Amino acid sequence: xxxxxxxxxxxxxxxxxxxxxxxxxxxxxxxxxxxxxxxxxxxxxxxxxxxxxxxxxxxxxxxxxxxxxxxxxxxxxxxxxxxxxxxxxxxxxxxxxxxxxxxxxxxxxxxxxxxxxxxxxxxxxxxxxxxxxxxxxxxxxxxxxxxxxxxxxxxxxxxxxxxxxxxxxxxxxxxxxxxxxxxxxxxxxxxxxxxxxxxxx
Ligand code: GAR
Numbered sequence: 568x569x570x571x572x573x574x575x576x577x578x579x580x581x582x583x584x585x586x587x588x589x590x591x592x593x594x595x596x597x598x599x600x601x602x603x604x605x606x607x608x609x610x611x612x613x614x615x616x617x618x619x620x621x622x623x624x625x626x627x628x629x630x631x632x633x634x635x636x637x638x639x640x641x642x643x644x645x646x647x648x649x650x651x652x653x654x655x656x657x658x659x660x661x662x663x664x665x666x667x668x669x670x671x672x673x674x675x676x677x678x679x680x681x682x683x684x685x686x687x688x689x690x691x692x693x694x695x696x697x698x699x700x701x702x703x704x705x706x707x708x709x710x711x712x713x714x715x716x717x718x719x720x721x722x723x724x725x726x727x728x729x730x731x732x733x734x735x736x737x738x739x740x741x742x743x744x745x746x747x748x749x750x751x752x753x754x755x756x757x758x759x760x761x762x763x764x765x766x767x768x
Contacts, residue, residue, distance in 0.1 A: 569597035569758040569765070572647040574655035575604050577689070579611025580742055581653035581674055581750050586618045588751035597758030601645045603638070605657050621645070627657065635660030642667070649761055651754055652711065656688055661713045671711035672757055674750045676741050678723055679707040683716035693734040693741070702728055704737065706745035708753040721756070722749045 602615035
């Protein structure tokens with residue numbers, strides 16, 4: 568069974584979507600073995616504990632490189648095979664990307680390449696989409712490489728912007744209609760692919 572770590576920083580609704588998928592059997596090729604939060608007060612930690620999942624808090628370190636080294640050590644301790652970024656607000660150092668090449672997924676709340684990269688996270692992404700005046704936005708699940716939001720796109724789903732939308736209403740619709748569907752689906756697909764690869768070895 569592929570062991571998955573989910574990295575979070577906030578409310579954890581995407582983590583909840585993964586936990587629900589695991590409970591319903593939609594996520595079956597991998598098992599969420601660890602939830603790592605960059606913030607000690609993230610509600611995502613409560614969601615993980617309620618589901619009986621092991622948790623760890625790894626606050627911002629003195630440098631991204633040091634953070635990456637600590638994270639790799641933690642992931643190795645739990646024998647993690649695959650990592651899912653679910654509202655994780657720090658950019659991973661290349662050392663982590665290299666250690667888990669092709670095995671890290673991220674969900675981003677826009678249609679990449681719009682409104683993405685360093686500085687675009689959470690509500691800021693939706694505010695930027697509304698300020699620009701686009702009529703359609705959405706969410707993207709992609710492989711994490713060394714370029715922020717620059718890795719191979721695995722899935723995207725478009726969501727229409729409605730008259731009177733605020734960053735908050737738009738965020739909620741993008742989560743419900745796109746993120747919570749795409750992330751569990753792509754997590755299962757990648758876990759299945761990794762499981763197949765490990766079998767061969
Ligand atoms: C989600 O919309 C996620 O896509 C976004 O933060 C939110 C976290 O919500 N992530 C990024 O912006 C990363 N660049 P959650 O904690 O409820 O899942």
